[in-house]
Amino acid sequence: MKERRLQDDLAQLKRDEELQELEKKVQKNADLYRDLFLEALDGIIFWNNEEGIIEANESACRIFESSEQQLKNKKLEDFVCLSQKKYSKVLNELKQKGSVRDSLVFLMPNGQKKILEFTTKLHSVDGHHMTILRNVTDSYKMEQELRKREAKFRSIFECSIEGIILWNNQFEIVDVNPAVEELLNETKHALIGQSILSILARNKMTREHIKEQIQLHKYTEQSSGILSLTLRNGENLDVEYSTRRNVFSKLNLTTFRDITAKLKMEEQLRKSDTLSVIGQLAAGIAHEIRNPLTALKGFIQLLEDMIKEDHSMYFSVIKSELNRIDSIINEFLILAKPKVVQYIDSDIVNIMKDTIELLKPQAVLHNVQFKFEVEDEIPTIVCEPNQLKKVFINLIKNAIEVMPNGGFITINLRLLEGKEILISIQDEGEGIPPEKLQMLGEPFYTTKEKGTGLGLMVSYQIIDEHNGQIEIESVQGKGTTFLIRLPTRKDDRQNEGIHKHPNDYR
Template structure:
């Protein structure tokens, strides 16, 4: 670089001048006994010492330079005034003087708290056997040399080896110097660049370019970005910083090629746009989460399925969501370990949403998909499971219906005969055998009840749906079962929401549903307790009927089987009661959900649709 080269040359010239003065002084002294006149008047320090490095005499200049009196120096040894870590130079000087008449070098000497560096020439005095050193203070010279060296390193680091292109130019825009990086950026040799002006490379000298130039000369410096046309026809986007009058009136511009960065940014934006379209348009729910299992994003389908907004979910831990899904700690740890160890995991779970509706989801986790983010995809399989369950139950009911239709008639004929003969024998039964008669009568009634339930499944019932107050049906049911509840030390807690909408139903069948569930609740509490009945309107235009007991509860794997033919948790039950209950609710377009905790009881939630009144939202 021209400007920095001029400064370095000036420093070298000053150093060379000092060296010439030192050489002339050494030659003026000669080999004879020291001239008193030269000794006293010399600007350089002169020091005379013997074979043991003991100081014999010193001149005034040396005393002045190191700030010590002559009397303080005579009689001392050189080692007393030379730093310990540099005393090896004295040993080296002694060895060289045995082989030749004079020695030259650099020697540091103590001067109070600082060190003065001397350029010395030591010669042998022939007649006296002493040695004389002529010492010139070169502390400033050494500092200059260090500065020159530092400037050279700085010049190499900042200009020659810089990764960014650096160009110096005159006010007319004429390029006067450029580094290698600038040559590479502008696709030119150094000589070719020196024949150019900076604006020769500007692709478009439009209004924006003119504003940049004006701002530069108004402010004295600017940072911006423009398109530049290279000699080979290539167009590059260059980011540049300009500083006017940077060095000795010359201007400096630093260039950086950002074409590749812009290309990558454009590809990244396009890739992100594609990802966002796929992410938001996916039918499946998609969750993105970080290494701390915190949710960082969720698509619209996921928000819709979970009935939660993005603001509610972002920052929430997956642990808290999974903890709300009634899965065990072992299952949770197994899922997390699968994600960490295998990079992915799959499964299914159930979540109770804000509306109280229970939903089932299939999910798939993939670890560290991109940018240290992992992804979970999930889909709602509630309807699929419900359809499979309905299909399975429908197939079962069809089989039972056909079976019931075939055997009900065959059973009813002998049952009629048995009942008739029992009634004929009733008056002739002795008192001792009355207990057997009662058992036979009770069991015949139980068989008749089972046959009736079979017939409900075997053929469609002639039912008439009407708009009815479901609370009134429940009140009548509770009154009907109050006596049985008292016998078992069971009490009712009733919570009815006011002004419930009317439900389109068959009242007798609904009463049969409530009787079946409440009777079961009474029977599972042999030691007594409370049955809590609540009715309320909920979302989706439905009335929710909840019947809660305080029994021993039902294990999770058994809840799924409730309503199946002949499946019961009671010792003498047939399972037909709940099966009929499920069938009636299904015919009313309703649903049944069961919640249970072992040792705490069970609650049946029945959801029945109602018809909106005219004008209701």
């Protein structure tokens, strides 16, 4: 019996010890939760519908800039700016789900407004509701500022006149602005994700140039230069570019703009400057040479009549060379001597026919035949007939001289959309290499052994004065075609005599 009682006492003692240990654990957990509640960086508030706020930690007091005593018995909704449309939505979600996470604007007791992000759970602890709050006013303002800046930079990106490409270190295009779409004649959707190198390659950039760009990207933070591209529609572009590596988020930025027109204008100005110098030089040369040349011609004629021995071959060579000098001086004078040009209504078909008849004897000597085609009914144009005839003579003579073994010169006239007359003069010579082709029309540049280069330059100037254009197409081994475009419409300049001089085109 005593043994039984002793066992019961020991069991009770053990239970008491376990209970004490459990109470210690509970107290320890309570202390832990109390510490978490008090020291939490987020504001924590316990509340119920009847009494309002029951308890608030220090962080909550800092957020509301009030003491716990001042917050007690107040209702959270008293601090909410009720004018917010989303407030009713938040309440409905809380009632339906028993919890909600959102953000609202709260009005602090001191009148300050704060944006608080919160999580609320109903009947969380001992039947009380719990709300955890965090002040996100500053981060919200920062986010809004970032969005404004992003919108601002996006606007600049989209509206920039210069093309802008964003691409990663694998050369993949991440974004392009509308200027790029317009310049490359491709959509953003088609460009994004493609390699910028493949874009350059399909726009006919050479492999060597692409390799050069890759090396620049590897070893320099910033690079710039000029690229020459040929688009898929055949259009040639010169673009000036600038690239910066790692502008942000491991992305690279390239800006570029079309400078094709700028380079053409600079080239025209350079030619204009050259023409100006030539004009001044020509006036002096022509004056100094023409007088003694006239004397030489006269004395040669006298000697030929006086000398009885047969030296006709020598006299023929001398007179031929003197005539060539005289012809060069005349070309100089066209460049140097200001003169009034009278434009009249003329039949360009007849001007071309007269030119062909004039050059037929020379063509026969070189075993060259003419094919003359008029495709449409060609209207008359306002022009200076003798100047246009000079252009036609220069180009057709050149065509005859590049075919020493004979062949055909095809001359074609047609009307383009009623606005332009297109005149093509095509030979069957050896053609002109690309590097020489772009030099044609330069002062003193010629592909002929005894040429001066002035004839083609004068032809360019005359066509320019008629508001026209000269283009050259050439395929080596097949021949060269000169294309002359002349407008059919009249303008004020062509209706009256005008004082022409190379300096007028500066």
